Amino acid sequence: MAIISLENITKIYRTKEVETVALENVNLEVQQGEFLSIMGPSGCGKSTLLNIAGLLDQPTEGRVILDDIETVAMRNGELARFRNRMLGFVFQSFHLVRSLNVLDNVELPLLYRKSTASERRRRAVEVLTRVGLSHRMKHFPSQLSGGQCQRVAIARALIGAPKIILADEPTGNLDSHMSQEIMDLLFDLNKEGTTIIMVTHDERLAQRTQRVIRFFDGRRIQ
Amino acid sequence: MYRIYFKQALQMLKQNPFISIISILGTALAIMMIMTVIVTSEIQNASFAPEVNRDRTLYLHTFTTWDTITNIQNSNSTGIPYSFCKDYILPIKTPELIVETDLCQTIVKPEGSNDIHLLEALGTDADFWELYTFTFVQGKPYSQEEFESGLRAAVLRERTARMLFKDENPIGKSMEVNFLPYRIVGVVKEISPLAKESNAAFWIPYTSLPQYENDIFRIMLLARDKSDFPKIKQEIADVERKYTLANPPLVLDLNGPLEHRHEVLNPGYPHKTKTEHALRVHKRKTVLLFSLLLLVPALNLSGFSLSRLRKRLDEIGIRKAFGARRHVILIHVLFENLITTLIGGAIGLLLSYLAIFSLRRWLLEISADGTIPGQALVSFPVFLAVFAACLLLNLFSAGIPAYRVARMPIVDSLMQNDKK
Numbered sequence: 054m055a056i057i058s059l060e061n062i063t064k065i066y067r068t069k070e071v072e073t074v075a076l077e078n079v080n081l082e083v084q085q086g087e088f089l090s091i092m093g094p095s096g097c098g099k100s101t102l103l104n105i106a107g108l109l110d111q112p113t114e115g116r117v118i119l120d121d122i123e124t125v126a127m128r129n130g131e132l133a134r135f136r137n138r139m140l141g142f143v144f145q146s147f148h149l150v151r152s153l154n155v156l157d158n159v160e161l162p163l164l165y166r167k168s169t170a171s172e173r174r175r176r177a178v179e180v181l182t183r184v185g186l187s188h189r190m191k192h193f194p195s196q197l198s199g200g201q202c203q204r205v206a207i208a209r210a211l212i213g214a215p216k217i218i219l220a221d222e223p224t225g226n227l228d229s230h231m232s233q234e235i236m237d238l239l240f241d242l243n244k245e246g247t248t249i250i251m252v253t254h255d256e257r258l259a260q261r262t263q264r265v266i267r268f269f270d271g272r273r274i275q
Numbered sequence: 276m277y278r279i280y281f282k283q284a285l286q287m288l289k290q291n292p293f294i295s296i297i298s299i300l301g302t303a304l305a306i307m308m309i310m311t312v313i314v315t316s317e318i319q320n321a322s323f324a325p326e327v328n329r330d331r332t333l334y335l336h337t338f339t340t341w342d343t344i345t346n347i348q349n350s351n352s353t354g355i356p357y358s359f360c361k362d363y364i365l366p367i368k369t370p371e372l373i374v375e376t377d378l379c380q381t382i383v384k385p386e387g388s389n390d391i392h393l394l395e396a397l398g399t400d401a402d403f404w405e406l407y408t409f410t411f412v413q414g415k416p417y418s419q420e421e422f423e424s425g426l427r428a429a430v431l432r433e434r435t436a437r438m439l440f441k442d443e444n445p446i447g448k449s450m451e452v453n454f455l456p457y458r459i460v461g462v463v464k465e466i467s468p469l470a471k472e473s474n475a476a477f478w479i480p481y482t483s484l485p486q487y488e489n490d491i492f493r494i495m496l497l498a499r500d501k502s503d504f505p506k507i508k509q510e511i512a513d514v515e516r517k518y519t520l521a522n523p524p525l526v527l528d529l530n531g532p533l534e535h536r537h538e539v540l541n542p543g544y545p546h547k548t549k550t551e552h553a554l555r556v557h558k559r560k561t562v563l564l565f566s567l568l569l570l571v572p573a574l575n576l577s578g579f580s581l582s583r584l585r586k587r588l589d590e591i592g593i594r595k596a597f598g599a600r601r602h603v604i605l606i607h608v609l610f611e612n613l614i615t616t617l618i619g620g621a622i623g624l625l626l627s628y629l630a631i632f633s634l635r636r637w638l639l640e641i642s643a644d645g646t647i648p649g650q651a652l653v654s655f656p657v658f659l660a661v662f663a664a665c666l667l668l669n670l671f672s673a674g675i676p677a678y679r680v681a682r683m684p685i686v687d688s689l690m691q692n693d694k695k
Contacts, residue, residue, distance in 0.1 A: 104685075104686050107596070109596055109685045109686050109689070110684070110685070110686045129600065129601065130600050133595065133598050133599065133600045134598065136596060136597065136598050137597060137598025138598075142593075142596050142597070144689070146589075148589055148590075148592070148593040148689065150283070150590045150593070151290070151590075152283050152286040152287045152290055153279070153282075153283055153286070157279055157282065157283070160279070161593075161594065161597055162597040162598060164276050164279065164599075165594075165597065165598035165599050165600075165603065166598070170278070193286075209597070213597075213598075
């Protein structure tokens with residue numbers, strides 16, 4: 054059963070002078086529990102596709118169906134609620150909040166749900182233990198290594214128990230040892246049933262996933 | 276949620292000490308300007324000893340008659356004739372107290388001394404001591420019976436007692452007031468020069484003054500409750516009508532009664548319409564002044580807020596990615612900014628006290644050693660005003676930047692971090 058269905062997605066960025074086609078008539082179906090890699094050269098539209106699949110951006114044309122729900126016509130508030138419940142994000146540059154400690158960073162998605170402070174705290178401790186950072190809960194992002202920051206970002210993506218995790222080059226800023234650790238974590242999550250779409254430049258990492266699709270100049274070529 | 280916002284705001288202040296200091300100081304100076312104006316006005320309007328009933332008092336001191344045939348206008352803005360007070364004002368029923376005072380310059384010579392002093396005396400009735408709560412350090416005020424009998428008794432303020440009698444006990448001693456002997460019956464604790472209605476070097480029953488029936492008086496009408504003001508005002512309007520009907524072709528205008536906050540601003544016009552117009556103009560000027568005092572620093576701080584928020588666009592993007600709605604981001608930013616504004620507000624309030632103390636001669640028209648009562652400085656209205664000023668400044672300085680960043684597309688916000 055397809056949990057993500059992108060139909061005829063086109064994304065065009067328009068300025069006064071230029072019109073740039075980032076994605077052209079892309080179709081993609083991702084099955085529930087699948088681990089999919091997206092590969093391609095820089096600027097080919099990988100991240101744009103991931104952003105559209107993650108409801109962070111709107112396509113110029115086409116339909117985005119997540120968990121059998123058509124999302125293109127959704128209003129901002131509905132989209133926010135949907136992202137909060139369904140999706141988790143992991144980014145190359147971590148995007149941790151510098152002025153919050155690890156625990157508060159991880160709690161962040163639950164702030165936008167009806168959950169009590171104690172429930173948020175309990176869940177945050179749980180997922181931080183899971184990613185092996187229970188001893189760093191009171192640290193600030195500036196006091197952590199890159200690998201630790203990415204593990205915090207994964208914990209933050211996990212805390213809301215999303216069905217789908219979208220990872221945009223999650224190992225792009227890490228050395229090979231740390232990359233391995235992060236990938237192991239993602240594989241563990243996938244084994245537990247979480248659907249994962251990962252954008253990567255690393256052929257070896259991509260080959261470990263269940264399916265690889267390739268992009269060139271805004272088109273899916275494989 | 277707000278606990279985390281609060282923690283984050285404090286952490287950001289700690290992480291960027293220089294920017295935090297500049298931001299807080301900017302806010303503090305803006306609040307200081309506003310609070311100096313507010314506290315100055317509050318000092319003039321607040322109730323404090325001995326004028327503890329300012330909020331329940333109405334004032335009358337203008338008596339203008341206009342002859343509709345000759346078009347001649349006769350006006351006195353400093354007092355109302357005694358006979359009119361007696362026949363028309365004193366019979367009014369609604370006020371709890373009606374007090375008459377008559378300020379006069381006197382020549383004073385204390386017993387056993389050849390020194391002569393020129394002092395301001397306030398001729399009062401006995402109810403004066405009920406309307407104003409003086410603290411007697413010695414003796415007591417003159418009674419209703421003593422007032423009615425025209426007894427020559429005087430109550431001195433401490434400074435006057437010291438000046439006239441040095442270290443001697445003045446009670447029972449006498450002094451000449453305008454060459455007539457008066458007995459000292461009481462001494463009251465020094466009062467602030469800001470208590471302008473009750474202030475004098477000493478107080479005497481006005482019935483002891485020769486020919487007091489020909490004098491003019493200030494009248495204070497004490498309401499049982501502020502809700503009685505309209506009724507009292509109506510009674511005064513009825514008095515004007517009654518006098519006008521009884522004395523054709525004269526038309527009477529008492530230009531009041533005025534509440535304390537209006538009395539302070541009273542420009543001394545002889546007519547109600549002119550006074551009301553002047554008060555409306557003053558109100559408009561005040562609104563304009565406050566708007567400028569709020570908007571000018573708010574515009575400066577708004578640029579500052581926007582540049583700080585731009586540095587946090589990726590955070591806003593990530594919050595929205597994880598489900599924060601626009602209004603939640605807006606509230607978050609305003610809440611965080613409010614913490615900085617409140618810290619700045621508290622500092623600003625202290626700075627405004629400092630400014631008022633240093634500039635009291637100019638701002639309050641009192642001498643450099645004149646005291647300012649604490650109740651007037653530290654009061655609920657003052658704190659409410661600080662909070663309101665902080666809220667408005669916060670809204671003006673952070674509202675538009677917060678709205679702009681909250682509306683930015685998530686992808687654009689997230690890309691800001693990658694651009695750095």
